[in-house]
Amino acid sequence: MLFSLSFMSHTVADSTPQRIVSINLCADELLLLLADPEQISALTKLSHDEGASYFRTKALTYPTTTGLAEEVLPFKPDLVIAGEWGGIQTVNLLKKLGLRVETLPLANNMQQVFSNIELMAELTGHPERGTRIVQTMQDYLTRLPAVEANAPLAAVYDPNGYTVGPESLRGQSMTLAGWRNAGELAGIRDYGSLDLETMVRLQPDALIDSPYTLNTYSRAEALAQHPALRGTRLNPQIISVPSNMTICDGPWIVDTIASLQRERLNLATQRSTK
Amino acid sequence: MNYRILLTSLSLLVFCLFCLSLVLGRDPLPIWQAANEVFTDRSSVFAIILTEIRLPRALIALFAGATLGLCGAAMQGLLRNPLASPDLIGSSSGAALAAVIILYFGWQGVSLQMLPLSAMLGSLLATALVFALAGRDASITTLILAGVAVNALATSAMSLLLNLAPSPYAMRELVLWTMGDITDRSMDDFWLMLPFTLFGWALMLGVGKQLNALTLGEETATSLGVNPSWIRWRIFIAIAFAVGATVATTGMIGFIGLVVPHLLRPLVNYEPGRLLPAAALGGAAMLLAADIGVRLIPTDAAIKVGVLTALVGAPFFLYLILRSRKEHL
Numbered sequence: 308m309l310f311s312l313s314f315m316s317h318t319v320a321d322s323t324p325q326r327i328v329s330i331n332l333c334a335d336e337l338l339l340l341l342a343d344p345e346q347i348s349a350l351t352k353l354s355h356d357e358g359a360s361y362f363r364t365k366a367l368t369y370p371t372t373t374g375l376a377e378e379v380l381p382f383k384p385d386l387v388i389a390g391e392w393g394g395i396q397t398v399n400l401l402k403k404l405g406l407r408v409e410t411l412p413l414a415n416n417m418q419q420v421f422s423n424i425e426l427m428a429e430l431t432g433h434p435e436r437g438t439r440i441v442q443t444m445q446d447y448l449t450r451l452p453a454v455e456a457n458a459p460l461a462a463v464y465d466p467n468g469y470t471v472g473p474e475s476l477r478g479q480s481m482t483l484a485g486w487r488n489a490g491e492l493a494g495i496r497d498y499g500s501l502d503l504e505t506m507v508r509l510q511p512d513a514l515i516d517s518p519y520t521l522n523t524y525s526r527a528e529a530l531a532q533h534p535a536l537r538g539t540r541l542n543p544q545i546i547s548v549p550s551n552m553t554i555c556d557g558p559w560i561v562d563t564i565a566s567l568q569r570e571r572l573n574l575a576t577q578r579s580t581k
Numbered sequence: 582m583n584y585r586i587l588l589t590s591l592s593l594l595v596f597c598l599f600c601l602s603l604v605l606g607r608d609p610l611p612i613w614q615a616a617n618e619v620f621t622d623r624s625s626v627f628a629i630i631l632t633e634i635r636l637p638r639a640l641i642a643l644f645a646g647a648t649l650g651l652c653g654a655a656m657q658g659l660l661r662n663p664l665a666s667p668d669l670i671g672s673s674s675g676a677a678l679a680a681v682i683i684l685y686f687g688w689q690g691v692s693l694q695m696l697p698l699s700a701m702l703g704s705l706l707a708t709a710l711v712f713a714l715a716g717r718d719a720s721i722t723t724l725i726l727a728g729v730a731v732n733a734l735a736t737s738a739m740s741l742l743l744n745l746a747p748s749p750y751a752m753r754e755l756v757l758w759t760m761g762d763i764t765d766r767s768m769d770d771f772w773l774m775l776p777f778t779l780f781g782w783a784l785m786l787g788v789g790k791q792l793n794a795l796t797l798g799e800e801t802a803t804s805l806g807v808n809p810s811w812i813r814w815r816i817f818i819a820i821a822f823a824v825g826a827t828v829a830t831t832g833m834i835g836f837i838g839l840v841v842p843h844l845l846r847p848l849v850n851y852e853p854g855r856l857l858p859a860a861a862l863g864g865a866a867m868l869l870a871a872d873i874g875v876r877l878i879p880t881d882a883a884i885k886v887g888v889l890t891a892l893v894g895a896p897f898f899l900y901l902i903l904r905s906r907k908e909h910l
Contacts, residue, residue, distance in 0.1 A: 373883060376765045377606055377630045392750035395689055395696070397765040404633055404767075413750060469749075498748055 323432030324386035324407075330374035330397065331390030332359055333555035334411045337424065338388070339365045340440070340557060342431040348382040358519045361551045361559055376400045386430065414556040415497065416479050417448065423556065440558050447561050451568070454485050459512040459574055461546070461567075462489035468500040476556055481515065484567035512574060513544040515567070517553040546570045584855055587848055591862035595643065598869035602639035603631065606876050610635070637771045641763050642872045642886075643865045644771075644778050645827040646837060650864020651857055652820045653838025654845075655785060658792040658853030659816050660721055666839040667824045669728045670817055674735035675707020676700040676828035677759050684755055685742045697773050697829040704825025707731050708817065718810055724817075761834035761887020763872050774826045781823025784815055789854025796853060834887040836894025837864050843901050 326348040329335045335354040338347055339362040352373050353359045354366035372378035376397050379387060387408045389398045401408050409430055414420045421441045428437025463470045463477050471478040472495035473488060481488050489511040493501055552563050604612045615627035622628065652667035659665075668674065680700040683689050689696050714727035739759070746752035791812045794802040799809045827834075841863040842856055849855040868886070871893065875884045 373607065375607060375883070377610075377634045378608065380630055380634070381608075381626050383626065390750070392748070392754045394765070395684070395754070396762075400634065400765045400767045403769060404629060413748060415748075 324384075324430070326382060326384045327386045327388065327431065328372070328379050328382050328384040329354075329388045330372065330379065330394060331388060331411055333390060333423075333557075334388040334427070335366060336361050336555050336557050337411070337427040338431065341424070341428045341433055341436050343433075344368075346431060348384055349379070358550050359554050361555065361557065363551070376404075379406075380404070388427075388430070414476055415474055416476060417483075417560075420476065420556045420560060421445070424558070444558055444561055448483060448564075451483055451564070452485065454482055454487065458485055458487045459571060460489050460492070460509065461486040461513040461515055462501055462506070462509070462511040462543075464501065464514040464516050468502060469498070470495060470501045471498055472496045476560065477515075477553060480560055480564045481567060484564045485571050486513070486567065511543050513546050513570065515546045515548060517548045517550045519550045544570070544574055584849060587845075587859060588862065591859060591866065595862055595865045595869065598866055598873065599639050599643055602642060602869050602873055603635045605873055606630075606635065633768060634765065637766050637768045638763050638872065639869065640771050641766050641774065641830055642868045644774065645763070645831050645834065646865040646868025647861040648778055648781065648823040648827045648864070649834065649837040649868065650841040651782065651785060651861035652824050653864070654842040654853070654856045654860035655788060655792070655816050656820065656838070657842050658856065659795070659813060660725070661796065663843065664839075667820050668732070668833070668835075668838070669725060670820055671707035671711045671728050671731035671735065672704040672821045672825045673828045673833050674732045674739075675710075676704035676825050677833050678707070678735040678739050679703025680758055680829070680832070681739050681742050681755050684758060685746065685751070694769070694773060697770060700829030701777060701825050704828060705821055707735060708821035708825070712814075712817070721813075724813070757885065758832050760885035761832040761890070762885045763831050764883060766830065770830050774830045777822045777826035781819040781821075781826070784819035784822070785857065788812060788816060788819075789857050792853035792857075832885075832887060834868065835891045836898070837867050837890055840894045840898055840901075841867055843898075 323346070325346055327338060327342060327346050328349045329338050329347075330351060332351050332353040335350040338350070339354075347369055349372050350366050350369045352371040354369070355363065355371055357363055360366055370382075374394055374397060379397075379401065384406060387401055387406050389408055389410050391410055391412045398408050398410070411423060411427065412419065414423050421444070424441055425434070425437040428434050428440075461481055463481070470490040470493075471488075472490045473479065473482065474497040478488050478490060478497075489506075489509045490499065490501065492509055493499075493505045495501075546567065548563055548566070552559050604610060610627060610630060612631075615625075615631040618625040618628040619632055623632075649667060653665075656665040656667050656669060657663055660669075677700070679702060680696055682703075683696055683699050688699075711724070711727045711731050714730065715724045719727070739755075743752055743755055746755060791802070791807045794805045794807045795809065795812070797805075802809060824838075842860045845859045845863050846856055849859050867890065871889045872886045875886050875889050878884055878889075
């Protein structure tokens with residue numbers, strides 16, 4: 308059943324790919340950031356989705372697939388980029404058909420964001436772009452002040468009390484923005500959930516949510532209405548980070564940190580004027 | 582209905598669905614061009630889509646569906662219980678647990694065959710555990726209880742892994758695997774599944790007459806020369822191999838093993854022996870049809886075929902129950 312696929316053979320391993328197909332949303336975003344526009348052949352359907360895609364406007368000019376092998380093949384890609392999770396069967400099949408498939412890992416900390424950007428820059432044949440972006444991000448991060456001991460407390464609060472600990476990207480960006488993470492105090496390492504009792508006990512000053520559909524009644528708001536919280540003096544501020552900035556990692560994480568920092572300073576002024 | 586006519590028309594239906602399965606997809610395939618290119622230019626995109634993507638998918642649907650229908654019919658005939666399904670002896674949940682373990686620890690990258698082979702092993706281990714629990718001369722009740730216990734154990738272990746999943750994405754992948762799906766399998770997956778499936782089917786050969794005898798009760802059947810304990814093990818081992826290979830390749834696809842035998846039973850005059858081949862064909866037709874269905878339903882996230890069979894299967898099952906109630910009144 309094996310036969311040679313002429314168009315799929317890549318003679319020089321490190322030659323710059325010219326027909327890249329991404330079957331992962333986060334790979335889409337990094338491709339739009341790092342590759343030359345003409346290097347990209349197709350993106351995922353999600354890249355056209357407002358709630359998910361950070362570079363949606365740029366993405367609109369490209370065709371999309373739902374990530375099935377039979378949709379990918381007609382583009383005759385010389386590089387397919389997949390995510391770490393999802394589509395194992397598709398990845399196996401594409402590899403078996405002789406395509407070059409690379410995997411973009413999931414970033415759980417800032418270091419992995421850097422290495423993902425560098426990896427994609429390398430794969431698209433523009434390592435210098437990656438180095439430059441990572442350098443800018445690092446410069447920004449080193450200028451951030453250290454977290455103070457009495458820093459305000461925040462919790463990431465997604466549907467069903469889903470929250471993050473220090474070993475996650477969102478947890479790390481909270482800390483970098485000068486917040487203490489309630490998830491960490493509750494003993495959560497990477498991903499977990501916060502129950503109401505813990506919330507009442509820890510009394511976070513802010514809840515950070517990331518609603519997928521804007522202007523809908525979010526879980527964080529619903530939680531604030533719970534009698535257990537209304538009864539206490541607790542009145543957490545709700546900070547919404549657009550979902551297209553939290554679903555995938557990339558240089559925009561710096562903007563997320565900046566906005567979280569701004570919210571923290573706002574809160575400090577509000578409290579001091581009271 | 583004449584038995585021969587029934588089998589012929591079912592075969593025709595399976596053949597048509599198989600061909601449709603090659604033609605239809607998210608994007609239609611210019612089938613004549615593709616078929617032509619298979620013989621002239623094998624490196625063309627259409628030829629590759631036809632022979633390396635759609636053909637394995639259709640073949641797997643055919644064999645997996647036939648296995649589920651056949652094993653469901655055998656199980657219902659053996660246990661003389663209309664609620665029996667091939668999942669009852671633990672092979673499905675064993676295979677699913679093994680697959681989830683592999684995915685959880687990220688070992689699927691070790692080799693392309695890692696996932697199906699481990700699932701196969703999990704299926705055999707689970708069935709072996711049921712055998713060990715029940716003992717050699719177990720009664721049917723003991724066997725069912727042992728099966729239920731092993732299923733519960735495997736399901737709870739799976740839930741534990743889902744609970745501990747390293748990230749929401751990992752959890753999603755684990756859950757989706759258990760839903761049953763045939764997209765983007767390769768011919769390698771099919772070749773891996775084939776020998777186990779055929780071995781299981783071969784063990785089922787000749788079982789039909791003994792199942793017919795069993796309808797008269799175990800004692801009468803014994804006096805007719807049937808060894809109930811022997812036929813029980815034979816069917817169980819056959820299911821362990823055939824269903825194990827199926828689940829290892831496709832994940833858990835529910836309701837085919839349960840519904841198809843019911844659907845066809847009146848058409849074969851309630852004879853379990855005649856039901857076996859009919860249910861195999863019926864199962865293949867149902868899975869092929871469901872797999873065509875999931876391609877044509879235009880959703881962003883592809884619907885898993887196991888979800889569709891359950892969605893169509895459950896209301897149909899309700900209808901069967903209502904109808905049988907009316908007949909008994």
